[in-house]
Amino acid sequence: MKNLLLTFCLIISLTATAQRYSDQAYLQDRAEKFDLNEETQNIALLQIASDRNKAIKILSENGLLHPYEKKIRKDFEYRPLTDMHIVALSRYQEQFIYLTDKAVLSNAWAGKFYIDHGIQNPKGMAIGADFLTLVAGNSELRVFQNGQKIWNTSVNNLNPIALEYDKTTGHFLILTEDALYQLDLTLKTMEKVYDGSNLTAMCYYNDEIVLGTKDGIQSLNRKTFALNKSNQKLPWTEITSLKNIRGALWFGSTKGAFKLRSDGKYDYYASKRWLVDDHVVDLEKGPDDTVLVLTKEGMSKINFEPMTLAQKADYFQEIQRSRHIRYGFTTDLTLQTPGDLSTGYNHDTDNDGLWTSMYLAGELFRYAVTKSEDAKLNAYEAFEAMERLTSLPDLKGFPARSFERDGYEIGLHANGFSGEWYKKHVEENGRIWRLSDDEIWRWKSTTSSDESCGHFFVYALFAELAPDKAWRDRAIHQIKIEMDHIMDNNWYLVDWNGEPTAWGKWNPKYVNSFPTNVGDRRLNSTLILSFLQTAYHFTTDEKYKKAAEKLIRKYGYDENANRPATTIGFVEGEDLSDKWNHSDDEMYFLTMPGFVNYSFSEEQKTAHFNTVKSHWEVERSEKNPLWNYLFALSGSKNIDSEESAWWLREFPMDLIDWKVDNSHRKDLTKIEPNFRSQTYSEVLPGDERTLHLHNGAYRNNGGSDGNREYAPYIYLLPYWAGRYVDAISAPVPN
Template sequence: MFNTTKRTKLAAGALAAAMLFSLPVAQAFGSAGKPAGAKYQAYQLEATPTKHVSYYKAGAALPETIDWVTAKEDLTFLPTAVTGDVTSALKDADGVYWIGTTNGLQRVNFKEKDARDIVQYMAGPRYLYGGDDVVTGLASDGKGGVWVRTASGVTHIELRVKTIYEKTHVYEMLNDAVQDRRGMVTGTEYTFTPNPGETGIDFDKGTFTSNPKTDDNDGLWTAMYAIGEIFRYQTLKTEGAKQSEIDAAKADAIRATKAVLLLDYVSGRGNGFPARSYMLTSENAAQTSTGDDYGYQSQNGFWFHHRVSVTDAVYAASNPIIPTMQRSDGAQPIGYSIVRVTKDAMSKKGDTLFPSGGTNVMNYNGLGLSQEAIDELNAVRPAGQKLGSDIKTRVDTVDGVDVYQVMPVITAQTNNNKAGEDTSTSASNPPLFQLTVPVYEQIPTFFNDLFPASAIGPDNYIDMNQIVYKADTSSDEVAGHSALFFTAYKYLCDDTSDPQLAELKNYVTEAAHRMADLILKNDNYYIEDATGKSTQWSRWLAKYFNDGRGAMESQPQWASKVGVDANGDDALSYGFEDGPLNALQLMAFLKTASYVTAEAYPLDSARYQTAYDQAFEPEYSKAEPYANGKGYIHLAQEYIERRLIRQATNAYNVLDNEIVTRDNYRHTGDEQEDSNINATLHNDWTQYINYSDEELGWFPVYQLILLEQNPARRAEIVAAYDQWYENEVREENPFYTFLYQLAHPEDKTVDIASAVRYMYRMPEYLISVPAQYNRQDVFFIENGDRDKKDKQVNYALPTDERRVMKNNGNPFRTDNGAYSVDPNYNYTYKTMESGTIVTLPYWLGRYFGIIEEAR
């Protein structure tokens, strides 16, 4: 049972009943989006077993009499000499062996179609109660599953034969019940309450409740979900599914798309600024220590609270507006937003961007205000309260000299002092400086249906005074928004006779238009924020990627992939390794913006196309003056090279400015440093992968290969993605595999089977309960650069035998020491991840004819 406020509450047994549906007999199994001339054939899916686990604490009444097996006579295919840790074993009616050991449970079925599935490992609290891996008894359930007993409790592991299509319905219902927060979707904490009379925990037999919270990348995660729902809608419609299913898919797609689009309007800045997230003031995370804007907000980040009224409009009109927030059309503010007192607002100085950039505030990518913004604000500030002189915060010390910035919040405690977290502020002890930003427009009423009635004002507009929104938006968000703009415009807003879709199409167009203008404004190639600078991560300018590249290439160390200046010091700019990803992002955004705005804003569409065309010029700039966007396709093709250079330069730094060789190789005792040294010695760039970047790299490639019609340009884009796929192929993730197939429609050898197996083995309840990695079928290899002390396995384990995660984590990383035996393990309060990791590739794969569901 699921408890949800999104739509109708589902009664007990609804989940089981929902699984009784079947595809309509007359349904066509087409491939509506299969590229013209594609050589691949749709992979035929089938129903396969999915593990379903129920948990019974020691002493709990079991639902039936169980005949426990505590011997191992059934284990006949192994010699006794190697079964010393086996505690019990049985061979069920299907000829499947279940083997209990002192280190978990194994299932052995020699009839499996895929040899990789013959031996399956089940240990840790996901499969054995409380993480007690010492099995004391087994019993077949007569249906292909098994009962497993340990000293801490009993689990029932059922094997339910289902299609992936059926599993997606579970993910959809869980999304509605657990993860949905006014249309936004991400992993969420839940509470599970068993039905009355249940003595164990069976997630099919009870109620999920949750209170979804803001997430740092709400727009990105929701965009992923929305893209999957849009392809669900298109697939069901083109295949002739039941109208009720089509309508449900359409409703989910619209809701999620609107939730993302809302983030482009929620700031009220009117300039296309995409917020990271937002909260209502009624939410717990939005509360401050004193109940007003002067108190401390424990939800960290760069948050603004709207204050919109007649008197606030007067205040905002007379208060200086920093240049980057001024409107060129002369529009006057209707109010203002005030920054919340948080740790980040007081202390997030950021890293230095360019080695030669000095201590100027513009060389720090944190939240310090630009000098231009400071000067504008000081124009009306009285003597003794000037920013940057009387009121400032120490953020760094360089060569013995203190560096000061004007942070968005400066208190008496942090004034002329080290940046830090001051939780003592209040109306009687307010900050000495608290940044404000003008509000120019209300949130369109188009988004009203995402809000409760209590958030709608008497004028039928959303009460903006109830909105707290998060700024400092990253390129992650922009990548998600851009991909959704394209997908919604092309595949969702396909019927403009539908008033809702027609209006949605207009907002998609306007949001893309505004954001493109914001990025290209003054040739900035970044998202500007209320600080007068770019946000910390939304940056696509050439200098950020290539500062000093030409000079580094003239140094002898460059031959060893080490980037230094003439003094032998690290000279790589902070964004050096971001270049290939961000170049693709910029290209995709411009191409999408040109496509989406072609009808409504033809002149601007042509301007975006011209900016996109620059990416295919012969080379990118490596020194002043940098040309933003020029030659970016070549930058995009340096993904592996730049990883190796950053890695080798890190190792060079660790070895006191020595290039790594077999002669000077040495351990430092630091896992991260040693990973750089070892990987450099072996030229192994896969140890320096940022798996979050891998996920982000999907979005621009997806847009570009579907939008770019020029064969030569498309081949260049595909060549860039091929570098990413050199590592992704071993992850066996359909998210990447299906995109690779679309990039190579002529290739009939793509390993679709492994990608399908990824979905076959995926659990239905994506709950953060650990599985165990102490097993005999893998080699444990050194930790990656970003994995700290967690070692890696040498191949991707099946998805039901490893940690539950989004696509932005390392699938090879283990969770060493993630659990200990706990007889009181709490299965009723955990975090549940969204099923987007399956639904997006599944529906995309079906739409483009890469997979075909079981008939």
């Protein structure tokens, strides 16, 4: 048997010359969310703040609240405050300051800070140097120093929205819906310095005063108050809050929160992945470098924690093992209560073999890199589940989609098919779930080509990377029996009823029935040649090589497979050509290493490599690390290491399938509807779009209401593949 491991080692040495991502700690963001509980529901939330003790206070129309155990509850810490009518909340020297209908006070400084402000119906306050305090009502302003009033004025119908103190000038700013005023205590004057409309919020940022409006922001010169610029190119323009938090400009809006980045773009925090709801009421600096986002229905604490890609993989590995294993299969978790992981259960899917092969591959790569006993045991467990897919059906190498104990399978049909189609199928063919000979288990039929490509991909890896020869031989046996089934059945996956499955078809009559620019002609030719090359590589049985040569010589399969990806396009009247199929990408890239590395000759290998390179070039804009690392495994030196690492860094920590909508965003450049279903001019980071598997590129909108948690293999496989091909370094200390 040829030694593929030597081939892989050569590939790794080649890719090591490419730029390797140094896995140093970066700031990983994740959210903790706190809902209103039963006693606080339907209470209007107004402000949020935290102090030097890391306490978090929320001001509501019914007094103070605080977050505790994922809920927002009434705050009883200081009993006297429960009897006060608190109208505003602020901080000074990292301590809480409260404005009530009678006073400005604090419980810090031994409770000595107390001002009887004497304003009817106060609206807000601002604290300056040395406890200089401005209190504003609808028509009156008063300033206090050392508890004594030092200035006041009356302004009819002022209705202040926000008050700020400028420590560089010693002046106060007062924002109303249609104007900005400056209070100069040296001159004892209050002057209107800017006329506006629909103003909603303000803050200082660098040398500017940033004003929020109902339609974007306006930036004023901090000294002259001249308008520098207006900006509506934001994720959303109805601004509710503006805050300078640790030198970064944060925005609250009626459609989420966002932060200005150094490159002029925005990090966008919206949907239930990040927030309880998207209507932001207030933003504030939180404890330990967090950001607090108060919304109408709760609060979120956005954490920024130093983390390496390796630590992120450890985090996801724990989730994978604790919640996403069913009989050794990798599976998603269905949540009976949306968003509540405690209500989750595992069940079968159409593609248990495919998803499991991808997790298994990641564990094989992890074992190869680390020699972890845990990785080996996980790989063996997953292999046994996949191995049983061919042992339960009595069909000589036919792989089931899944299996389950009789009576516990979810549905009686393949996912995605129901109604009249299913009724007709059952009448003509019988149940898709078949009872095994022991009458204890049922196995799922109708297996498709995507299952087969996952099997051949991972069995080849297993045959080389598993440390024990007996286990490697079992993988080679699986390759042989699955290949023999296809060959013995005239290049079809033939089901229990003697008929080919809907998608398990590699017969020349089927493959060559498609026009040359329909993707399935190219893809199916590539798959079956790769399967045959793999079988020949590991068994050296000439029948597999001869069969491949016949498909090439007589039916043009190499010609089909070697067409560049740019030939794929729309064909009038062809159902399979109305748009680019990203599930085909998944099959193609999983098949890519075997298609190139197991070629029968160097000439063929060069042709195959050039073809897969054309496919990678088409997919390159997705920045998908799995595609990049599988391309590296096929011999490429150029794999876009930084783009791959960006994808892994931006992959969300929350794996729940939340509904995400970016269609309203005004900061993104939309492009015309196109064959590849690309929506915007650039790919969005993973934590700003709907979560999806590797066969779902460009899905920027969609998702569900939180009724499932995705299995973390979608991160683990590319991460460990990157480590294996030396495109990601081991974690760098400090």
